[in-house]
Amino acid sequence: xxxxxxxxxxxxxxxxxxxxxxxxxxxxxxxxxxxxxxxxxxxxxxxxxxxxxxxxxxxxxxxxxxxxxxxxxxxxxxxxxxxxxxxxxxxxxxxxxxxxxxxxxxxxxxxxxxxxxxxxxxxxxxxxxxxxxxxxxxxxxxxxxxxxxxxxxxxxxxxxxxxxxxxxxxxxxxxxxxxxxxxxxxxxxxxxxxxxxxxxxxxxxxxxxxxxxxxxxxxxxxxxxxxxxxxxxxxxxxxxxxxxxxxxxxxxxxxxxxxxxxxxxxxxxxxxxxxxxxxxxxxxxxxxxxxxxxxxxxxxxxxxxxxxxxxxxxxxxxxxxxxxxxxxxxxxxxxxxxxxxxxxxxxxx
Amino acid sequence: xxxxxxxxxxxxxxxxxxxxxxxxxxxxxxxxxxxxxxxxxxxxxxxxxxxxxxxxxxxxxxxxxxxxxxxxxxxxxxxxxxxxxxxxxxxxxxxxxxxxxxxxxxxxxxxxxxxxxxxxxxxxxxxxxxxxxxxxxxxxxxxxxxxxxxxxxxxxxxxxxxxxxxxxxxxxxxxxxxxxxxxxxxxxxxxxxxxxxxxxxxxxxxxxxxxxxxxxxxxxxxxxxxxxxxxxxxxxxxxxxxxxxxxxxxxxxxxxxxxxxxxxxxxxxxxxxxxxxxxxxxxxxxxxxxxxxxxxxxxxxxxxxxxxxxxxxxxxxx
Numbered sequence: 249x250x251x252x253x254x255x256x257x258x259x260x261x262x263x264x265x266x267x268x269x270x271x272x273x274x275x276x277x278x279x280x281x282x283x284x285x286x287x288x289x290x291x292x293x294x295x296x297x298x299x300x301x302x303x304x305x306x307x308x309x310x311x312x313x314x315x316x317x318x319x320x321x322x323x324x325x326x327x328x329x330x331x332x333x334x335x336x337x338x339x340x341x342x343x344x345x346x347x348x349x350x351x352x353x354x355x356x357x358x359x360x361x362x363x364x365x366x367x368x369x370x371x372x373x374x375x376x377x378x379x380x381x382x383x384x385x386x387x388x389x390x391x392x393x394x395x396x397x398x399x400x401x402x403x404x405x406x407x408x409x410x411x412x413x414x415x416x417x418x419x420x421x422x423x424x425x426x427x428x429x430x431x432x433x434x435x436x437x438x439x440x441x442x443x444x445x446x447x448x449x450x451x452x453x454x455x456x457x458x459x460x461x462x463x464x465x466x467x468x469x470x471x472x473x474x475x476x477x478x479x480x481x482x483x484x485x486x487x488x489x490x491x492x493x494x495x496x497x498x499x500x501x502x503x504x505x506x507x508x509x510x511x512x513x514x515x516x517x518x519x520x521x522x523x524x525x526x527x528x529x530x531x532x533x534x535x536x537x538x539x540x541x542x543x544x545x546x547x548x549x550x551x552x553x554x555x556x557x558x559x560x561x562x563x564x565x566x567x568x569x570x571x572x573x574x575x576x577x578x579x580x581x582x583x584x585x586x587x588x589x590x591x592x593x594x595x596x597x
Numbered sequence: 598x599x600x601x602x603x604x605x606x607x608x609x610x611x612x613x614x615x616x617x618x619x620x621x622x623x624x625x626x627x628x629x630x631x632x633x634x635x636x637x638x639x640x641x642x643x644x645x646x647x648x649x650x651x652x653x654x655x656x657x658x659x660x661x662x663x664x665x666x667x668x669x670x671x672x673x674x675x676x677x678x679x680x681x682x683x684x685x686x687x688x689x690x691x692x693x694x695x696x697x698x699x700x701x702x703x704x705x706x707x708x709x710x711x712x713x714x715x716x717x718x719x720x721x722x723x724x725x726x727x728x729x730x731x732x733x734x735x736x737x738x739x740x741x742x743x744x745x746x747x748x749x750x751x752x753x754x755x756x757x758x759x760x761x762x763x764x765x766x767x768x769x770x771x772x773x774x775x776x777x778x779x780x781x782x783x784x785x786x787x788x789x790x791x792x793x794x795x796x797x798x799x800x801x802x803x804x805x806x807x808x809x810x811x812x813x814x815x816x817x818x819x820x821x822x823x824x825x826x827x828x829x830x831x832x833x834x835x836x837x838x839x840x841x842x843x844x845x846x847x848x849x850x851x852x853x854x855x856x857x858x859x860x861x862x863x864x865x866x867x868x869x870x871x872x873x874x875x876x877x878x879x880x881x882x883x884x885x886x887x888x889x890x891x892x893x894x895x896x897x898x899x900x901x902x903x904x905x906x907x908x909x910x911x912x913x914x915x
Contacts (some may be wrong), residue, residue: 400894403661403697404716404841405894407841408890408894410890411895412887412890415884416887477707487705494866527738528718573726574726576723576725577727577730578721580723580726581723583722587711588709
């Protein structure tokens, strides 16, 4: 990479002796090619998520039997709906430069608690939904307050919180799984709409709301500014503490919603749901979606493309009859690839 | 400053000793010699991991690949051993796998500037996936006696596991105090600019530190499998948090540059005692995780407070 850059500067700097900035000066000959290549690289860099998604779709359609079928697409959509909700929260957190390793354990806790509320306490569905969202909010506020005001690094705070939540979920469940949940409760994610379960549309609604939040509101701008440089942003009047706390709160709230929807989908409330594996899947999706680990860069649409991409890979692994366990390792390889690609195309010094 | 650091040192030693004695007087059978030897034996897994983890945290990193490596490395050795390869060679293969994974972490951190917690998380996930894939997700066991002896045998009444922990403690202490390498690692964690001005390569140190941590993980994974005479593909899950907690309780500072191997091993013993006492009191392991998770957060918070206090004091604002 370093050779082409110097080439550009040299080609541009020759006519620019009169003081014009070298980059603005007309580039000639070899330099122009490099600039074009740089532009292409930038274009690729901005659309890595889309590119990965399309490549995967094409490769899978060509080489995997039964992939290019309408009902398979439906399966992928159904499976992507819940992680898509979670990845939005993770994207917000990653955009501040933090990470939420407790996400999967919030899912487990929300699952078992929603089961108890719906089945043992016989709460009506809306009440369960509201209570679960409040539960997620409370957990997220704890995460946010610990990272912001106790100044514990995010990965440690959320790792510790994850173990606490996992323990709590196991204790609450007393080691059992709750099956046969009431119909009203299952309706939250299972009502068929246009041939798809309502969970898919719920995910879509959440995505639209958060897309608007990130790209069209002051909060979104402040979030990006804070992610790029927390100190500079705070000095220019961005309420850093409020943003930092609210991203964790939103992330856990969405994770709790995922826990409820998972419970609805499999019709069983269990404390082992989610867990580290789900956290990892969501982080992978966000990074494949081009979200920067260093903060500041991220978009809802791209992260959801990331989810679809890794779900396509999971789907192919299923269709090819390869062991599911390999999916875990493959995910790791993908995340590394995405990080390396992101590093090459989106380098921030 | 002196008061702060003295308080730090004093507290780090006094609190565990006081807690230890208090527990001993309260919990029946805790201070029995057989129980204490058992605690040390159980702590050896965490302790050996903590030796490697200490250096990683000192250079401001963290190693979240332990959970995967603790299963992946012994799985390789185990499969080889069952295939008829003699134990030393199989174990060497497992250790090499651990070192390779660790060096890969070092590569990602040093050359691609990926944050340590991400690359190690990813490598851990890959190792975990491979550990599950190698044997289709099921455990393997019934290893040769010589291998099982490492985990369960004793020399002169002292369990071999304890001796191995002692050996790693000595090795870590030797690297930390008696080699230039140790100085450089602390320099990298404390003030990277100085290191660069001295013309030393940060990358090479990062390779060493992550590789060493991978090696420690492999050894403790093998030891765990030798103790249990099985390799279970998710056996590492429980130990990662404990290893991090051991370092943090032993005063290794997540902000880098501060901490020592012996204290981290003491941290591992504290965790071991804590788990043992909670076991003796009949408290479920899940509840123990709740305790340990909270303890980590609180200690990181407190050490941050102490550090900032110290910084203010050195600047003379206090």
